[in-house]
Amino acid sequence: MTTLKNLNTVPFVSVDHMMKLVLTVGTDTFLTELAAVIEEDFLRWEQFDKTPRIASHSDEGVIELMPTSDGTLYGFKYVNGHPKNTREGRQTVTAFGVLSDVGNGYPMLLSEMTILTALRTAAMSAVAAKHLARQGSKTMAIIGNGAQSEFQALAFKAILGVNELRLYDLDPAATDRCASNLAGQGFTIIKCATSQEAVEGADIITTVTADKQCATILSDNMVGPGVHINAVGGDCPGKTELHKDILLRSDIFVEYPPQTRIEGEIQQLDADYPVKELWEVMAGKIEGRQSDRAITLFDSVGFAIEDFSALRYVRSKLEETGLYTELDLLADPDEPRDLYGMLLRCEQSLQG
Numbered sequence: 171m172t173t174l175k176n177l178n179t180v181p182f183v184s185v186d187h188m189m190k191l192v193l194t195v196g197t198d199t200f201l202t203e204l205a206a207v208i209e210e211d212f213l214r215w216e217q218f219d220k221t222p223r224i225a226s227h228s229d230e231g232v233i234e235l236m237p238t239s240d241g242t243l244y245g246f247k248y249v250n251g252h253p254k255n256t257r258e259g260r261q262t263v264t265a266f267g268v269l270s271d272v273g274n275g276y277p278m279l280l281s282e283m284t285i286l287t288a289l290r291t292a293a294m295s296a297v298a299a300k301h302l303a304r305q306g307s308k309t310m311a312i313i314g315n316g317a318q319s320e321f322q323a324l325a326f327k328a329i330l331g332v333n334e335l336r337l338y339d340l341d342p343a344a345t346d347r348c349a350s351n352l353a354g355q356g357f358t359i360i361k362c363a364t365s366q367e368a369v370e371g372a373d374i375i376t377t378v379t380a381d382k383q384c385a386t387i388l389s390d391n392m393v394g395p396g397v398h399i400n401a402v403g404g405d406c407p408g409k410t411e412l413h414k415d416i417l418l419r420s421d422i423f424v425e426y427p428p429q430t431r432i433e434g435e436i437q438q439l440d441a442d443y444p445v446k447e448l449w450e451v452m453a454g455k456i457e458g459r460q461s462d463r464a465i466t467l468f469d470s471v472g473f474a475i476e477d478f479s480a481l482r483y484v485r486s487k488l489e490e491t492g493l494y495t496e497l498d499l500l501a502d503p504d505e506p507r508d509l510y511g512m513l514l515r516c517e518q519s520l521q522g
């Protein structure tokens with residue numbers, strides 16, 4: 171293996187290498203360090219180019235590109251969202267991403283981001299809750315026990331010390347799998363028969379369901395004073411999880427308002443309804459939770475800067491772990507302008 175300084179190849183992190191990277195670093199450490207990198211980048215929010223993600227919708231789902239740059243590095247993620255996929259043995263969400271050098275435009279990393287998205291979404295949720303949930307929150311309901319759910323649980327344990335989970339999914343097999351995957355990891359786990367039962371006594375409610383419609387995963391009477399809602403599953407036009415009345419009773423915190431107004435729970439509200447930006451809470455510019463009785467809502471949709479942070483973090487781990495391969499992705503003729511000559515020489519060598 172050559173070093174990361176090799177100019178003409180691009181480090182590539184496959185799914186296999188990503189799993190080994192997470193296990194080598196340790197899942198809790200990975201989530202905690204990734205959360206710290208996300209916070210670091212949110213604290214320099216104003217340095218980034220920002221745009222709502224570029225979405226291509228179909229009847230079945232969505233394919234999105236999520237670009238951003240801090241002026242030194244450029245990153246983008248390709249991600250889909252297809253709720254029907256699991257019925258065909260495919261993931262609802264799958265992704266890959268690129269990190270590049272702004273100075274010369276060359277890619278510096280190509281990485282799988284299906285696992286990385288689950289980790290970064292969970293780390294982001296936990297960072298938001300660290301700033302918004304009531305002190306001492308230890309019990310979390312998770313409604314929707316699919317691919318993202320265990321990662322959410324582990325991030326909330328690593329970053330907030332959540333140690334009691336109340337799980338509910340329409341499909342009891344999903345709840346059984348989630349509970350069994352998380353067994354022996356320091357949680358008390360209660361499998362619930364209804365979403366109403368799941369939210370009983372919960373300090374934090376995570377909704378992470380997948381359905382291409384405006385659903386009512388939480389109705390107004392299910393949310394008591396003091397609760398923090400981590401609403402992850404409503405992340406597309408026409409795809410929400412919360413009854414509108416909950417939004418009207420909550421202090422709403424978002425990543426990037428121009429994107430969340432299109433994709434988040436707040437698509438149900440007027441375009442000028444007041445919401446707060448999470449980076450301003452992290453930077454101490456505005457207050458997060460105002461009282462123990464307030465209902466705080468993180469209207470998560472997933473923003474490009476979080477993926478940029480995740481790619482930046484993964485790249486920082488490559489040299490020490492060697493968990494990547496080198497891709498022959500960049501043409502490198504001896505004389506940069508002689509691209510055709512390189513093709514001719516290849517032809518000559520093939521002809522022997």
Ligand SMILES: NC(=O)c1ccc[n+]([C@@H]2O[C@H](COP(=O)([O-])OP(=O)(O)OC[C@H]3O[C@@H](n4cnc5c(N)ncnc54)[C@H](O)[C@@H]3O)[C@@H](O)[C@H]2O)c1
Nearest residue numbers: 262291314316317318339340344378379380403470471472
């Ligand atoms: N905000 C973000 O940054 C972000 C990131 C990744 C994924 N997501 C979203 O999170 C959601 C979950 O993703 P996933 O990869 O875990 O999907 P998944 O398909 O693996 O799991 C979704 C689970 O929700 C359950 N479900 C559907 N409707 C339900 C209902 N009414 N009540 C209870 N459970 C219900 C399904 O049975 C399934 O087990 C998706 O909507 C996805 O788009 C958001």
